[in-house]
Amino acid sequence: MTPRGATLGFLQLLLWYLPSATRGGNILVYPVDGSHWLNMNILLKELHRGGHAISVVRSSSSWYIAEEAPHYTSITVPVAAASNFEDPEYMASFLERSLEIWTRQRSVGSFVALQKELISLLDEAHRASAEMARLVLENRELVGRLRASNFDVMLTDPGFAGGVVVGKYLGLPMVFNVRWITNGEGHFAIAPSPLSYVPTLGSLVSDKMSFGNKLKNILHYGISLYIDHVTVRPIYRSLCEDFIDPAANIYSLIQGADLWLMRVDFVFEFPRPTMPNVVYIGGFQCRPSNPLTSELEAFVQSSGDHGVVIMSLGTLLGSLLPEMSEMVAAAFARLPQKVVWRHLGPKPSALGNNTLIVDWLPQNDLLGHPKTRAFVTHGGTNGIYEAIYHGVPVLGLPLIFDQFDNMVRLEARGVAKVLDVTQLDVDTFTDALRELLDEEKLYKVNMMKMSRLHHDQPLKPMDRAVFWTEFVMRHKGASHLCTESYKMPWYSYHSVDVMLVMLSVVVFLLLVFYMCCKVLFRLVTGKGKLKQN
Template sequence: MLSLFTIISFVSIRLAMQHLTSLFKCQVFTALVCLLLMGLPGQSYAGKILVYPVDGSHWLNMNILLLELHKHGHELTVVRSSNSWYVPEQTKHYTSITIPTSHASNLEDPEYMAAFLKRNIEIRSRDRSLSSFVALQQQTLTLLMEAHNASAHMVRDILHNKELVKSLKNARYDMMLTDPGFAGGVVLGRYLELPMVFNVRWITNSEGHFAIAPSPLSYIPTIGSHVSDKMTFVNKLKNLLHYSIGQYIDHGITRPLYQGVISEFIDPNTNIYSLMQGADLWLMRVDFVFEFPRPTMPNVVYMGGFHCKPSKPLPPGLEEFMQSSGEHGVVIMSLGTLLGSLESEISEIIAAAFARLPQKVIWRHLGERPSAVGSNTLLVDWLPQNDLLGHPKTRAFVTHGGTNGIYEAIYHGVPMLGLPLIFDQFDNMVRLTSRGVAKVLEVTALDVDTFTQALRDILDKEKPYRENIRRMSQLHHDQPMKPLDTAIFWLEFVMRHKGAAHLRTESYKMPWYAYHNVDVLAFLLGSITAVALLFLLTCRGLCRVACRKRPRDKKTKDKVQ
């Protein structure tokens, strides 16, 4: 017979085990719930964001941010033109507001841009004379004028639509996310009085930093100058010339086109440049492993290479081609989204040069197949650029110098051969050549021998290009946060705090003479001048009194004698 103590002990142990089992089940359940909640997008700071993008290649950058914001649970509304070529109306990660407009931007038309590029190359093929320079500038100014005109008309159409404006106000958005390359979104965001964040590198007239930070022309290159931060006297003159062209674009084209709508709906005493300077935050698509060092401001967040990511496995056909290259590896060539092919004469030169290489080549080429294409070259209509650049068999990248492709090459450590075509591509290649990670050739002066030798230099293990780009890639990766995570944090920061005014300088509220202390200097100069004149007048008066007194003194002396 069991003792009473034994029975009590047995019952106690059984009850304790049941309690522990229940507790364990409860803890497991709690842990599972926590894990599930952790796997969901954060809901605590989910906000409503109004997005006003720029079409064309700029949209590719903006859409990457929108996809990530959608993953974090934010509600996105994109304002798009009815003529938009790149920005889709129907998609899963945002809702759209399509604005009917008869003023189509030329940037929304791939055929127009292809014709623009062709004309640009034709002008450069002539010579390097002053007339060619003027012709190139006129072509660029015409394109910018038409694009800004379309942008200004679109935002005017929006603000004249009372029902649409009322619905935008009633939506109570937490923030406006826009690209100020063309400034319709800047005007709309200011009219709705929303905190504004810019996804930016270039603005309406120049490189984005010039709007917000001190930018000495002695070592800060401006767009189009094609100079580095180590300038000779001639380079400084060239930099000043292109800065002056940028100022003409700003004062002669951009401001007048937007001023009418700003005066009508916002404030006749302000202008588009001041509205841009009033942004809460600038998400700058810049990394200083690539960009030249320069002064900055606290409301500028750097996210250069935010679109880069590890490579994914290639489709079987491409992977087989890559592996067939053996120890020599593969050269990748792509000229971006706007231009799939060059003039047939240039394409023949490139094809013939590729045929001389022991490497295999994957070339994104549209149009007629060059007759000189060798057996080592694969022509494709489209290629997974990031995945190819991240492949261990890739040895070099032939590029037009677009920012997206450059950062992908930096991310994966691939040296480059540049064939810049338009806009900032020339300036981008200047930055890469100064870092020793690329060579650049003028596309209008190509020949087979020059192109072949440039490729062999890039591919040569004894040359510093490969080691330099690996070093550059290491620096780019060595950051406390990924650039995309940094961008998302600051976007949510602006929403949480209803703006970031404490990071913004007051310079945008100042007239130019106050910003440069002209009023203070004028006051000091005037005061010094007044004191100097008073002193001179006093001296002159004393001299006159002295001169009048001397003759009297002399007469008095004569009388005494």
């Protein structure tokens, strides 16, 4: 290549990567608050760096979605009260009630009580989501502004489906940042999901199921259908009837999305059937670690060869019940390792000199530190992928929602130990940590292998997320990737109508054959009688 050609090539690459007004699009974002917002916000920052203008619809009661930010313009919707999913205090009380129910007695009654608590929580959250969407759509001035903005795409999270209705009403191509939908895992809405080897949310089984596990899987699938048909669809029904179509339901609107940015990597998730409009971006929020503050770095370095254990229970759940926190503190005090523990609430009296309690910690930077030996976590998706990214084995203390299923997947890979928080004592917790830290047990080796597989991709997950979002913007949708199966009635989807017709034909032919045989038999027996006579 000539120097002039090399210069031109370099300039072309530079122009491609530099944000420009001609390449920049206009994106409307309708997020879900809480931990879902944390990873959505990371994607928005990357899209903004690519030159796109971003508008974020938020409620006036939002705890996490800031009204002012350098990378987006907010559209604040006045609401009367915060959704329970937006309120850390409500979530803490929900956790406390759930733990109390499960601690009292392990029985069918306790299981039913826990399901009632969960359905009640979902009911309130979906009602808040539907009400906010109605406030948006009934505000004619706001709707006029949204239409005049000429958005290229709607980016939303279908965990709570208010944004799905708003996007459909505005006629925008729809991109989901998704793992969970209104009643369970996202794949179940659009891809074949055989219950013989695809675990459902809450089943706590792997893809290698015994007969009993299959029964359990089917039970939890039935619970998800109940939540969909009895709880979720009725909440959004009037919204769909008033603004979309009297025949529409929220589940079919979700199924009609152009593109699913699925927060899944099959290094972590069990293999399963999928569809062409599903793009896998598991771990897209992960990044190399940054240096720690001088104080935190000094504490970490003081651990010597023993290293550091990190503990965090995520965004919404800052601490365990006081008696559980005392037990955890006593177990940490037995370790030769130093411990950095994000803990909110009263300081445990059993706290050892090796443990540093903080209100907030740079989780990704600590997980990426060479002295970090283990990660104690509730099992939230964001933290799990950061642990995989940096190759840190996990001690799981799942508490609510998908955290139990997440830990089943890590345990199946041999990279995690999982404990039941309602059955914990100091010895159990200490023994589990020592086993996890024991190099002969291969937890670290297995996690490093998992990390190498996660990193060995032709494109980074974030690059896939940005490319496919821009793809939908460029082509005004991605209908060529979307199946029409969700528009089919259930009997047609499962070919019940075809099988009934084929069965009818077979039965008819058998009847004809039977009648013919009967006539022939009579003719033959009749002639025999005539000869005898």
